[in-house]
Amino acid sequence: MTTAAARKQRIEFGDFQTPDALAVAVCRRLHDLGICPDVVIEPTCGVGAFVEAAAQFFPTAKQILGFEVNNDYLEISHARLQGELASGRVRLAQADFFATRWQSILEVLTGSLLVLGNFPWVTNSVQSGIGGDNLPRKANFQCHNGLDAIMGKANFDISEWMLLEVFRWLEGRQGDVAMLVKTAVARKVLAHAQRQGLAIASSCIIKIDAKKAFDVSVDACLLIVRFNSALPATDEYQVFDSLEATQGQRVGHRMGVSIASLDAFDANIALVGQSPEKWRSGVKHDAAAVMELTRHGQLLQNGYGETVDIESDYLYPLMKGSDIGNGKGWRKKYLLVTQRYVGESTDSIRTRTPKTWAYLQKHADILGARASSIYVKNPPFSVFGVGAYSFRPWRIAICGLYKSLDFRLITPLEGKPVMFDDTVYYLSFDNEMAAQQVFTLLHSYEAKDLLSSLIFWDEKRPVKASILNMLDWSRLHTAKESPQQGQLSLGVCA
Numbered sequence: 001m002t003t004a005a006a007r008k009q010r011i012e013f014g015d016f017q018t019p020d021a022l023a024v025a026v027c028r029r030l031h032d033l034g035i036c037p038d039v040v041i042e043p044t045c046g047v048g049a050f051v052e053a054a055a056q057f058f059p060t061a062k063q064i065l066g067f068e069v070n071n072d073y074l075e076i077s078h079a080r081l082q083g084e085l086a087s088g089r090v091r092l093a094q095a096d097f098f099a100t101r102w103q104s105i106l107e108v109l110t111g112s113l114l115v116l117g118n119f120p121w122v123t124n125s126v127q128s129g130i131g132g133d134n135l136p137r138k139a140n141f142q143c144h145n146g147l148d149a150i151m152g153k154a155n156f157d158i159s160e161w162m163l164l165e166v167f168r169w170l171e172g173r174q175g176d177v178a179m180l181v182k183t184a185v186a187r188k189v190l191a192h193a194q195r196q197g198l199a200i201a202s203s204c205i206i207k208i209d210a211k212k213a214f215d216v217s218v219d220a221c222l223l224i225v226r227f228n229s230a231l232p233a234t235d236e237y238q239v240f241d242s243l244e245a246t247q248g249q250r251v252g253h254r255m256g257v258s259i260a261s262l263d264a265f266d267a268n269i270a271l272v273g274q275s276p277e278k279w280r281s282g283v284k285h286d287a288a289a290v291m292e293l294t295r296h297g298q299l300l301q302n303g304y305g306e307t308v309d310i311e312s313d314y315l316y317p318l319m320k321g322s323d324i325g326n327g328k329g330w331r332k333k334y335l336l337v338t339q340r341y342v343g344e345s346t347d348s349i350r351t352r353t354p355k356t357w358a359y360l361q362k363h364a365d366i367l368g369a370r371a372s373s374i375y376v377k378n379p380p381f382s383v384f385g386v387g388a389y390s391f392r393p394w395r396i397a398i399c400g401l402y403k404s405l406d407f408r409l410i411t412p413l414e415g416k417p418v419m420f421d422d423t424v425y426y427l428s429f430d431n432e433m434a435a436q437q438v439f440t441l442l443h444s445y446e447a448k449d450l451l452s453s454l455i456f457w458d459e460k461r462p463v464k465a466s467i468l469n470m471l472d473w474s475r476l477h478t479a480k481e482s483p484q485q486g487q488l489s490l491g492v493c494a
Helices: 003-012 020-032 049-057 071-080 082-087 102-106 124-129 146-150 158-169 183-196 210-214 262-267 321-325 348-352 354-362 364-368 432-442 445-454
Strands: 039-042 063-068 090-094 113-118 175-182 200-208 220-227 236-240 249-254 257-259 292-296 299-301 315-319 333-336 394-399 408-410 424-429
Touching: 020 049, 020 113, 020 175, 020 220, 039 049, 049 063, 049 082, 049 090, 049 113, 063 071, 071 082, 071 090, 082 090, 102 158, 113 158, 158 175, 158 183, 158 220, 175 183, 183 200, 183 220, 183 249, 183 257, 210 220, 249 262, 257 445, 262 445, 321 394, 348 354, 354 364, 394 432, 408 432, 424 432, 432 445
Parallel strands: 039 063, 039 113, 063 090, 113 175, 200 236
Antiparallel strands: 175 220, 200 220, 236 249, 249 257, 292 299, 292 333, 315 333, 394 408, 394 424
16 A cells, blocks of 8 residues: 555544553553443454453453454454454454444344444544545534534534444443543533433543544543433533543533533523623635735735735724734734625625725636635625624624633724634624723623633634623623733734
């Protein structure tokens, strides 16, 4: 196999083979938790690390079954497990997870079941990008609406679908799931299980060092889920910092929402509601080189290094997410905002600002080739994330990508409201007094404690509009904590 083909295969199958030491540590932790299965299944057993560890730590298991789609890996597993295979307790078979009729296998197995392993660490969009077909049949299993699916919210990890399939295996029977997955995937499937009312008796997330184990920079964990329909289902779980840790943090679900700290959430539950003003995301345009300009002296320049001569009517000061997140001031950047509301005709630009129209026409091929289908049925040169709220002069803003609750109070600049990119969430106000009052409330201890209880800081975009909109800051009559010195500095000094 060529290097390129091997790389494609590793990406397609999310192929991160579990080190023997980690498989042993996982099985030891499961044994210490009192998990004692009658049958162990490893649906994607690779080179057999978990099968071998399971044979060691679960001596009373009557059957240990390993399945693997890659025949080369299966041969390695056969070689390393010769003794266990000879005893008849361990069995290996070639199987494609997505094509196997698992119910026909499961229905002949009796007793408690442990589904153990390490599912692929790859998303469906990456699979599509490399032409891979290691995918389940297409279905909107996350139940996203059309726009969310178009905007990329329906992108999912293959392991997420596989875990939910395994959860279905355990409906109506006693058993456990122990799987190495991305931490974000673990939280998603637990939230899904809670919404579906699955009979989860207990569950936990145990953090692992993915860099050490797999040489990848991602937050990963061991997810353990215990099913028992005879016991009441729980909407709480614990998070442990390592496989050796014995004290965890209470995490779970309330009101259909995943909660990072139940203690902090419960302490501030009186503030949970709906934000009096809706948090919005910045402008989406998918053409930064054309739509974003920078002033150098008296000249404007686009991302292609071209000098741009257009009217100022549709130009607005722009602050990027990195500006907001890093506490930077305005860097003389502008955004070309072609509409005041989504779907507005752009024809008036032609007569009102002919130089702007000529500039847009010059780059019409680039703007027309924007990949997202949201642009197809809208007027030429459209943008998204605009409405009446976009043009109120005062702003409170925060970048969703940064791992801190640092709100910024932003003034109008050059007589216009400041625009943001779509990594920024913001509130808008008609006057400074209203903005200042809410800014102070958002920096209160209670507000930050509630928001922090809702945020999982290891996520790629930890701060989300859905979280910010859960805080009803009108219930905060006085703020016990004033904004830090310098956070009230506005505009170019912000």
